[in-house]
Amino acid sequence: MHRGLLMLAGLLLTMAGGIAMGQVPPIDPALLMVRPGDSPIIISAPHGGTLPVPGVPPREGVGVKKFATVRDDGTEVLAPMLAERLEKLTGKKPHLVVALFQRKCVDVNRPAGDAFESEKAKPYYEAYHAALAKARETVAAKHGRGLLIDIHGQGADKDAIFRGTNGFKTVTHLFERSGKGALLGKGGLLGELAKRERKIIPANDSDDKEDPRYGGGFIVQTYGSKGGGTVDAVQLELGAKLRRNPGREQFTTDLAESLATFAGNHLPK
Numbered sequence: 299m300h301r302g303l304l305m306l307a308g309l310l311l312t313m314a315g316g317i318a319m320g321q322v323p324p325i326d327p328a329l330l331m332v333r334p335g336d337s338p339i340i341i342s343a344p345h346g347g348t349l350p351v352p353g354v355p356p357r358e359g360v361g362v363k364k365f366a367t368v369r370d371d372g373t374e375v376l377a378p379m380l381a382e383r384l385e386k387l388t389g390k391k392p393h394l395v396v397a398l399f400q401r402k403c404v405d406v407n408r409p410a411g412d413a414f415e416s417e418k419a420k421p422y423y424e425a426y427h428a429a430l431a432k433a434r435e436t437v438a439a440k441h442g443r444g445l446l447i448d449i450h451g452q453g454a455d456k457d458a459i460f461r462g463t464n465g466f467k468t469v470t471h472l473f474e475r476s477g478k479g480a481l482l483g484k485g486g487l488l489g490e491l492a493k494r495e496r497k498i499i500p501a502n503d504s505d506d507k508e509d510p511r512y513g514g515g516f517i518v519q520t521y522g523s524k525g526g527g528t529v530d531a532v533q534l535e536l537g538a539k540l541r542r543n544p545g546r547e548q549f550t551t552d553l554a555e556s557l558a559t560f561a562g563n564h565l566p567k
């Protein structure tokens with residue numbers, strides 16, 4: 299056989315082997331931001347992407363529950379800014395996973411069956427989840443426990459942050475270890491945001507239920523402590539004034555400071 303053909307055959311065999319072994323097929327790295335870190339914090343932003351996935355038409359959503367294609371604009375900028383500021387404050391780099399592909403093509407905050415309609419979109423879904431799973435595994439192995447925050451945008455209240463924990467199920471481990479105050483009280487994540495005069499829904503001192511539209515989706519359900527484990531997860535649904543400039547600058551600082559204080563009080567050094 300011609301040497302070039304032999305090499306090509308070898309390459310194809312290697313690729314087939316890789317896929318058969320359960321590896322994620324290659325994706326365009328420009329469509330997904332993955333930055334591994336060394337802190338017990340994971341930041342995820344699944345819905346802010348602006349780039350189409352080549353060859354993938356917009357999803358139609360036939361029979362899909364909670365079908366949505368709207369973009370959480372600004373979250374794809376806020377998430378890496380937050381990671382940078384958090385690193386400056388704590389000296390540790392959070393793990394960062396940000397979708398730069400459009401939600402129209404793939405919605406990674408859904409179970410696989412509801413997330414994409416084209417085989418060409420599937421590797422992006424898998425790559426996003428592989429990155430989150432790896433980050434969670436690294437955090438648990440290296441630090442023993444940690445926190446994932448999943449950043450979204452909502453259009454219901456431009457100043458508000460809606461809390462999404464499935465009624466505290468995705469923070470089961472944190473509550474068992476440190477109590478409700480670790481999230482809602484002084485020195486807790488949302489407590490610190492309220493101290494900075496940010497509007498939280500439901501309010502930290504109320505017993506109101508989380509808004510069912512924003513109460514915590516597939517990502518926090520999968521990577522939080524709802525099903526066990528020591529990594530907790532909180533979904534934050536941000537109003538437009540918090541994720542668009544000019545408000546984004548100050549809000550990102552407030553969130554970074556709140557996370558740093560929370561980490562100092564409730565996460566391993």
Ligand SMILES: [Zn+2]
Pocket residue numbers: 345370449450451
């Ligand atoms: Zn979203």
